Amino acid sequence: MSALLEVDDLRISARNDDDELTPIVKGVSFTVARGEVVALIGESGSGKTTIALSSLGYTKPGLEFTGGEVRLEGEDVITMESDQLRGLRGQRVAYLAQSAAATFNPALTIGEQVTETCVLHGILTQEQADQRAETLYRALELPDPDRLGKRYPHQVSGGQLQRLMAATALCGKPDLLVLDEPTTALDVTTQIEVLKAFKSVIKQEGAAAIYVTHDLSVVAQIADHIVVLYAGEIQEHGTAEQVVSKPSHDYTRRLMHAVRPPPAAGQGDETSGEHRREAPALEVKDILAGYGRTQGGVPSITVLRDVNVAIERGHSVGIIGESGCGKSTLARVMAGLLPAAQGQVLLDGEELKPALQQRKRDELQKIQFVFQMADTALNPRQRIDHILGRPLEFYLGLKGEEKRRRIGELLQMVELPQEFAGRYPEELSGGQKQRINLARALAASPEVLLCDEVISALDSIVGANVIELLKRLRKQTGVSFVFISHDLSTVASFADEIVVLYAGRVVERGTTDAVLSPPYHPYTRLLISSVPELRVGWLEETMETQEAQAGIDRVVTLTDKGCPFFDRCPLAIEGTCDEETPPVRALTGSHAIECHRSEAEFAH
Amino acid sequence: MSESQQETSPSTQFEELPDAPPKRKVKLSWPGKIGIAVVIFWAIIVAIGPTIAPYHEADILDEELFIVPGSDEMYPDTDFQPPSKIVYLGSDYLGRDTLSRILFGARTTIGISFIATLLAYLLGVTLGIASAVGSRFLDMSLSRVNDALLSIPSIMFALVMIAALGSTIPLLILLTGIIYATSVFRIARSLGQEVMVSDFVEAAKVRGEGLWWVITREILPNIAMPLATDFGLRFVWVILFVSSLSFLGLGVQPPMSDWGSMVKENLPGLVYGSVAPLMPALAIATLTISVNMIVDDISAHSGGKLAKRMIS
Numbered sequence: 001m002s003a004l005l006e007v008d009d010l011r012i013s014a015r016n017d018d019d020e021l022t023p024i025v026k027g028v029s030f031t032v033a034r035g036e037v038v039a040l041i042g043e044s045g046s047g048k049t050t051i052a053l054s055s056l057g058y059t060k061p062g063l064e065f066t067g068g069e070v071r072l073e074g075e076d077v078i079t080m081e082s083d084q085l086r087g088l089r090g091q092r093v094a095y096l097a098q099s100a101a102a103t104f105n106p107a108l109t110i111g112e113q114v115t116e117t118c119v120l121h122g123i124l125t126q127e128q129a130d131q132r133a134e135t136l137y138r139a140l141e142l143p144d145p146d147r148l149g150k151r152y153p154h155q156v157s158g159g160q161l162q163r164l165m166a167a168t169a170l171c172g173k174p175d176l177l178v179l180d181e182p183t184t185a186l187d188v189t190t191q192i193e194v195l196k197a198f199k200s201v202i203k204q205e206g207a208a209a210i211y212v213t214h215d216l217s218v219v220a221q222i223a224d225h226i227v228v229l230y231a232g233e234i235q236e237h238g239t240a241e242q243v244v245s246k247p248s249h250d251y252t253r254r255l256m257h258a259v260r261p262p263p264a265a266g267q268g269d270e271t272s273g274e275h276r277r278e279a280p281a282l283e284v285k286d287i288l289a290g291y292g293r294t295q296g297g298v299p300s301i302t303v304l305r306d307v308n309v310a311i312e313r314g315h316s317v318g319i320i321g322e323s324g325c326g327k328s329t330l331a332r333v334m335a336g337l338l339p340a341a342q343g344q345v346l347l348d349g350e351e352l353k354p355a356l357q358q359r360k361r362d363e364l365q366k367i368q369f370v371f372q373m374a375d376t377a378l379n380p381r382q383r384i385d386h387i388l389g390r391p392l393e394f395y396l397g398l399k400g401e402e403k404r405r406r407i408g409e410l411l412q413m414v415e416l417p418q419e420f421a422g423r424y425p426e427e428l429s430g431g432q433k434q435r436i437n438l439a440r441a442l443a444a445s446p447e448v449l450l451c452d453e454v455i456s457a458l459d460s461i462v463g464a465n466v467i468e469l470l471k472r473l474r475k476q477t478g479v480s481f482v483f484i485s486h487d488l489s490t491v492a493s494f495a496d497e498i499v500v501l502y503a504g505r506v507v508e509r510g511t512t513d514a515v516l517s518p519p520y521h522p523y524t525r526l527l528i529s530s531v532p533e534l535r536v537g538w539l540e541e542t543m544e545t546q547e548a549q550a551g552i553d554r555v556v557t558l559t560d561k562g563c564p565f566f567d568r569c570p571l572a573i574e575g576t577c578d579e580e581t582p583p584v585r586a587l588t589g590s591h592a593i594e595c596h597r598s599e600a601e602f603a604h
Numbered sequence: 605m606s607e608s609q610q611e612t613s614p615s616t617q618f619e620e621l622p623d624a625p626p627k628r629k630v631k632l633s634w635p636g637k638i639g640i641a642v643v644i645f646w647a648i649i650v651a652i653g654p655t656i657a658p659y660h661e662a663d664i665l666d667e668e669l670f671i672v673p674g675s676d677e678m679y680p681d682t683d684f685q686p687p688s689k690i691v692y693l694g695s696d697y698l699g700r701d702t703l704s705r706i707l708f709g710a711r712t713t714i715g716i717s718f719i720a721t722l723l724a725y726l727l728g729v730t731l732g733i734a735s736a737v738g739s740r741f742l743d744m745s746l747s748r749v750n751d752a753l754l755s756i757p758s759i760m761f762a763l764v765m766i767a768a769l770g771s772t773i774p775l776l777i778l779l780t781g782i783i784y785a786t787s788v789f790r791i792a793r794s795l796g797q798e799v800m801v802s803d804f805v806e807a808a809k810v811r812g813e814g815l816w817w818v819i820t821r822e823i824l825p826n827i828a829m830p831l832a833t834d835f836g837l838r839f840v841w842v843i844l845f846v847s848s849l850s851f852l853g854l855g856v857q858p859p860m861s862d863w864g865s866m867v868k869e870n871l872p873g874l875v876y877g878s879v880a881p882l883m884p885a886l887a888i889a890t891l892t893i894s895v896n897m898i899v900d901d902i903s904a905h906s907g908g909k910l911a912k913r914m915i916s
Contacts (some may be wrong), residue, residue, distance in 0.1 A: 335810050356810060364812040376804040381825035391811060444811075 003031035004208045005055055005176055009334045011067035012050055012059060025050055025232040032208050039211045039219040042229035043459040052178050052212045056093050057085045090117045094169035100161035104153040111149025111163055118172030129171060136167040137322060139204055140197045159190035163197050170205055177209040183218060187322040187486055188530040195221055196543055214459050215530040216259050219541040220244045228252050241536055258464040259534050279349030280310040281480040282448045287343035289333050299341050303329045304504045311448060316481035318495030320488055326504040327484045331450045335369045365395040366440035372453040374433035378425040384436055385421040391443040410439040431462035448480045467494060488527050492516060500524050503564030510591030521593045522569045571597050632901050639897035646891050651715050654705035661708035662859035665699050684878035696870050698878045706887055707862035716777055717842040723781030728788025733819055736796030748791050758783045766854045776855060780842055791834055794825040836899045840892040847888055863888050
C-alpha cells in the first residue's frame, strides 16, 4: 500500500542569539497510510507538535528545517513555494488546534466558519459546502444539525465546539488531518464523546490523521500506529496494540507507568492511626456562595449551595467534579478570596471571617493556597529565594542566615537543587515551577493546604512525580490537604476522603473506598466509567453503557431547585427530581449520597 | 548506538524537558544602534552645547564679519546667509548663527520635554496604578476625569491656558505634563489591571500582604519594562508638542532659542533658498526618529504586544 505521507529523516533546529543551531527534531522517519491514524506521543518539549506541523510545510518562528524530507504523495512539502503551500494547507492537509474556544470567532456564525476554508479554496460552492457541513454535523452526532450552522460559537458547549473544529477541517475533504491535543482541555465525560465522534468520522471519510497527544490512554482508543517521541527522537514505533500491551522501550514503559490506574476502591492513601475526636482542621458549613451583586444574602449567580465539608487533621480530602461545578469556588471560599454569602468557615473549630482582609495573620498562615498554574502564580520578576523567603519573613519573622537555611530546607523538601534559589521562575520547567509553588505554601508552616488542580497542567510523568512528592510531604509534615481535581484517578490515588461536587452541590461524599465502590450516586458512576483505560477497545465498550448514553456531553446547568443532575441522570424521576431538593441519604460510616432514589435503587 | 549510552546513565535518562527555549536578549538591529548613537550625541549637546557654540544664541552678527575681502560692499546682508566658514549652518532672519541657536536650543527643547515627560509619568503612573488597585468608585471617577481631559484638543487647551496665564517655562512644563499624563494614565491603568488579576498577586493577597507591598513588589516590577519603552515614545511626542507650541508662538519666547520656534521664525527664508528653517527641523527629526528606532527594537523583542498597547 502506498503511503500518503512519508516523513524521512526529518531534522528541525532552533536558531539562537548567536546564530547557533540547536537540534529540536533529530532524524525522525515514519509513514502515514491512507485511512490510518498515527499518534505522536511524548511530553512537552519532545518535538511532537513541531513534527506534526512539518506536514503542512510549516515551522514555528525561530525554527528551521535542516534536513530530511516530508513527502505528501511523493511531493516534498518542505521545498514547496508559498503559493503551492497555500494550495496544500486547508485543502489537502488540515490542522486542528488544541483549543476550539480560542479558534472560533465569536462574531461569526458556526456555519460561516465551518465552510469558509473550502469555499475560499474554491473546492465547493457555498451551497455545496453548507450541505457538506450538515452531513458532517450528522456524522459527528451534533445536536440539531439543520440549524446548527446558524448559531454562534458561544451557544454550544466546549465538547461540541471541539467537534465543530473537526467539521471545519473535514469540510474540504482533506487527505490528511493533523490533530493537536484535541481533547486535552476537556472533561472526561466530554472527552469520550469527542473521541468517539473523531474516530467514527475519520473512518467514514477515509481520511488519514496524525494525532498529537501526551495521553497514552487516549491514544490507545484512537490510533492504529503509535510513535513514541522523546527529545526529538523516536523511542518506539509500532501498532497501537503492540505498543500498549508489549512496550519494548524503557521510555514507553515509564509513560505507561505514569498513567494512573482507573479509579477503584482500595488504592487510596489512607492515613493510618485513630480518628481523633477533636474539631476538624478546617470545616465549611452550609455554604452558599457565588458571584455578582449580593441581594438579601443571595448572589446574582449562585455557584455553591448547601456545601458541607470537613477536613480532619492530617487527612486529605479530594474534591472532584467537572469544570463549572464550583470546586475552585469552594477553595476560594475556604481561603477567603471569595467571601461566602451564607454559611461558616471554621478553622480548628473557631469561626473565620468570610473575607480574607478581615482575617488575622496567623489565621491566614494556617490555610495556604496552591494555585493551579505555576506559570502565573510565581512573579516572573522575583528570584526563587525571594519567593520562598517572603512567607518565612512575613509569617515567621525569619531573617538573614536563618531564613537562608530554611529556604535550603524547603528546596530539599520539594527535591530541587539548592542553586535554584538564585534563579528566576522562567528558567525552570513546568514541573519545577509547580514544586516551587508548593514550597512557597509550605514555607508558611500551614495546617491546611488547598491544592487547586496542581497537576492538571503537567505532563503525565511529571504529574505522577508531583503526586509522589505530595504523598511524601503529607507523611512528613502532617498537613491536611484539600485536593481539587477533575481527574478522578488522581484523586483516588491521593485522598482519604472524596467529595463529589456537581453544579455546586455535594452529591456524594465519604471515604475514598466507599465513594469508589457501590452504591454510587449516578453522577459518580458516570465519572468513574468515563475515565479512559489503557487498552484498545475500551471506548466502544463504554459507549454502550446506560450512563454514557444518558449523561455524556451535556452542559452543567446551575439550578436553584431540584437536583441539578436531573437532565443527565438515567434514574431521574420526572416531577420529583426536577422540583424537590434531594435528601441526603446517610449510608455506612461517613458515606452519604444526595439522591431521591433509595439505596436499593441506585445500588445496582 | 545510543542503546549503550543510555544503559550507562540510567539516572540522567529522560530528564524533565525544559518548558521553552531560553528567552532571547534584546538585540539591537543596526537602525537601533544608529538610534542610540544619535540620542547619545544629543545628550552630549544638551550638556556642553552652549560652551562649544561659536556665538551666543541672542547675538546678532556684525556686518563686518560678512565683508568679502577685496569687495567694496560695506554693508552686506547678514540675514539668511548660506553656510560658510563664518556661520557653519548659515544665519537666520535676524542674522544670528543657526548652529549656535541649535546648540543652545537643544537644552531648552530637550530639557523642557524631558521634565514634562517625567511629570506626565509621575502623575499618570501614580493615578493609573491607584485606579487599577483601588475601589470601583475611585477607578470610575479617575477614569471619567481623564476622559474629560482627553476630549479637549491638547493644543486648544494649552492655547487657552497660556493666553490666560502668560507663557513661562514652568507653566509650559506643567501644561505639557498634565496633557500627556492622560495617555500615561490609560496605559498604566491597563497594565496594572492586567497584573492585578494574575495569580501571583492573588497569592500575595491570600498571604495577607498590604497594598503597598502588592504595588511596589508585585505590580511595578512587572510593568516597568513596557512603561520604560513607552516613556521613549511619549518623550518624542512631547518634543513635537512643545515644538508645535513654539511654532505657534506660544512656547519658548525670544530671544531664547528653541527648535520649534526657530522653524517658525525662519519660514520666510525658504523663499530665498535659505537652510535656516531646515536645520532645526532636521534636529527635531533626527532625535525623534532615533528614539523611535530604539523603541521599535525593544517592542519587536516583546512580540509587538507593546507597540499595540501604546497606540491606544
